[in-house]
Structures are given as C-alpha cells and as structure tokens.
Amino acid sequence: MTRIRLLATGGTIASRSGSDGRTASVPAAELLVSVGPLPPGVSVEAVDVASTLSFAMRSPDLQALGAQVAAALDDGCDGVVVTHGTDSMEETAFYLDRCHRDERPVVLTGAQRPYDDPAPDGPLNLAAALSAAAAPTARGCGVLVCFDGVAWPARGVQKVDTLASAAFGAPGRGPVLHVSGGSVRRLAVPERPASPALDPGLPLPRVDVVVMYQGADAALLHAAVAAGAAGLVVAAFGAGNCPPAVTDAVGGLVASGVPVLICSRVGSGPVEALYGGGGGAQLRQAGALFGGDLSPWQARLLLSAALAVGGPPAETLHEWLT
Numbered sequence: 001m002t003r004i005r006l007l008a009t010g011g012t013i014a015s016r017s018g019s020d021g022r023t024a025s026v027p028a029a030e031l032l033v034s035v036g037p038l039p040p041g042v043s044v045e046a047v048d049v050a051s052t053l054s055f056a057m058r059s060p061d062l063q064a065l066g067a068q069v070a071a072a073l074d075d076g077c078d079g080v081v082v083t084h085g086t087d088s089m090e091e092t093a094f095y096l097d098r099c100h101r102d103e104r105p106v107v108l109t110g111a112q113r114p115y116d117d118p119a120p121d122g123p124l125n126l127a128a129a130l131s132a133a134a135a136p137t138a139r140g141c142g143v144l145v146c147f148d149g150v151a152w153p154a155r156g157v158q159k160v161d162t163l164a165s166a167a168f169g170a171p172g173r174g175p176v177l178h179v180s181g182g183s184v185r186r187l188a189v190p191e192r193p194a195s196p197a198l199d200p201g202l203p204l205p206r207v208d209v210v211v212m213y214q215g216a217d218a219a220l221l222h223a224a225v226a227a228g229a230a231g232l233v234v235a236a237f238g239a240g241n242c243p244p245a246v247t248d249a250v251g252g253l254v255a256s257g258v259p260v261l262i263c264s265r266v267g268s269g270p271v272e273a274l275y276g277g278g279g280g281a282q283l284r285q286a287g288a289l290f291g292g293d294l295s296p297w298q299a300r301l302l303l304s305a306a307l308a309v310g311g312p313p314a315e316t317l318h319e320w321l322t
C-alpha cells in the first residue's frame with residue numbers, strides 16, 4: 001500500500017461563501033471524500049493542520065507546516081500532499097523545498113473556486129496532487145505545486161493569474177509533471193539544491209520586500225529596518241536597477257550590517273549587475289547581493305533562511321543560488 005498523508009491548511013479549496021466573504025472551514029477528511037475513489041493501492045491519512053487563508057499566513061505557520069511534513073516522512077509515508085491557499089502557495093512551496101532533501105514527493109495544491117462553487121476545481125486538483133504524490137515518477141523532484149493538470153517546481157513557481165483555473169506558471173523553467181486521470185508523466189528534471197536541508201525549527205528573521213517605481217526613494221527601506229527587518233529584498237527595475245537615491249542608501253544599509261538582496265519586479269529572467277547611474281553595477285559596488293531569477297517573494301524567504309542559519313549571508317546565498 002502506498003501511504004500518503006494529506007495536510008490541510010485552508011485556502012479556497014476548503015472555503016465556503018458567506019455574508020463576510022469566503023472563509024476556510026472544510027476539514028481534510030471532507031476534502032478527501034470530494035475526490036471520489038482513491039487510486040488502487042493508495043491509502044490517505046487526512047490531517048487538519050490549519051484553516052487559514054494563505055494571505056494571512058506568517059513565518060511560524062510555515063515552520064509548523066515544515067515540522068508536519070517532516071513528521072509525515074519520519075512516520076514512513078510515501079508522499080505528502082498539502083492543501084493550501086493559492087495566494088502565497090509559491091512562498092510555502094519554496095520554504096518547504098528548502099527543508100526537504102528526501103526523494104519522496106511533497107505536493108501542494110489548492111483551488112481558484114471554492115468548495116461550494118457549482119463547478120469547483122479543488123476536487124480535480126486534489127485528485128491530481130494525490131496521484132502525483134503516489135507516483136514513482138515524481139520521486140526526486142522536491143516540493144511541487146500541482147494545479148490544473150500540471151506540476152511546477154517549487155523554485156520559480158509563481159501565481160500568474162488571479163482567478164483562472166491555470167493559476168500557476170514557472171517562467172523560464174516550465175512544468176515538471178503532466179498529471180491527468182491518474183497518469184503522471186515526467187516532463188523535466190528540476191534542479192535540486194546541493195546544500196543541506198533547512199531545519200524548520202529555526203525561527204525565520206524578518207526580511208521585508210521593497211518594490212521600486214519611478215521616483216522611489218529610500219524612505220521605505222529605512223522604515224523596514226526601523227520596523228525590525230534584519231535584511232531587505234529590493235524588487236528592482238528590469239535586470240536589477242534602482243533610482244540613484246535608493247542605490248546610495250543601499251551602500252549605507254549594507255555597511256551597517258543589513259544585507260540587501262536585489263531581484264526584479266519583472267517576473268521572469270535573472271538580475272545582473274549591468275548599469276551605472278544607480279543601476280545594477282553600482283548596486284553591486286554598494287555591496288548588494290543578487291538573487292538570480294528568484295522572485296522577490298521567494299528571495300525574501302531565501303534571505304531569511306540564510307540569516308536563520310547564521311554565518312555571512314553572502315556566502316550562504318552564493319552556495320544556495322548555485
């Protein structure tokens with residue numbers, strides 16, 4: 001028997017509509033019933049971890065979920081499925097992937113339409129995620145986001161549509177599995193980190209994301225540090241450029257011990273130290289770090305994890321990003 005543990009955290013997949021809007025209230029066992037018969041030879045243990053909407057999740061929730069995934073694997077499960085809100089699923093997937101070095105699949109899924117919708121997408125997504133988690137072809141892929149018939153790698157996955165069923169993409173990377181009617185076909189081999197697993201017991205220091213726009217100055221960077229941020233991610237223009245006033249401030253922040261990680265607000269492609277005039281070349285001279293093609297949201301967790309493990313963040317990030 002292939003044993004899968006289903007960890008339910010809430011989200012639209014578990015939501016019903018009410019006068020105050022949608023709220024997540026459907027328990028794991030009921031979600032499981034909604035998928036119909038399980039594939040032959042598969043058993044599923046349904047566990048309620050939380051009933052939250054993912055835009056309300058915080059770092060301790062991630063840590064608690066990381067511990068639950070580790071416990072499921074320690075208990076001998078062959079795979080884990082996590083139901084989760086779509087809004088921040090890419091952050092949770094990335095964090096769980098940092099904590100996961102096992103061959104066994106960990107698959108996140110959710111829905112764009114609620115449980116009580118006349119045509120919900122949750123049951124099909126959950127059925128596909130269970131098939132993927134039980135499939136030998138999904139082993140060694142790390143943490144995946146399974147949605148609308150495909151599974152995306154944790155690193156690089158992004159919510160790319162607010163409401164459509166095909167909610168996710170991984171720009172520049174593409175899907176890893178095709179999942180349809182119980183068949184799971186491997187499309188690509190995702191890169192797996194060589195670095196050791198992150199311990200979910202480690203508290204994640206506050207790291208804030210500051211987004212650039214025409215005329216942006218350094219006020220929000222300083223405000224973030226004043227609010228307790230131990231590191232900053234800048235969602236910069238284009239391939240990693242900031243207005244000169246921001247670049248000037250970055251030098252001072254780095255000198256005072258606050259690491260600044262540059263990503264792009266574009267949504268696809270890597271950042272590079274190319275331009276003067278406040279651009280990437282000067283950000284690098286100012287001591288900023290560069291986040292490759294990570295989204296600012298996943299980079300925030302990477303920098304926070306680097307600060308959590310201690311040591312020079314530049315060295316940790318260099319190791320983790322290559």
Ligand code: ASP
Pocket residue numbers: 010011012013052053054055084085086087088110111112
């Ligand atoms: N729209 C969200 C969802 O799809 C709400 C959330 O992220 O919890 O689940």
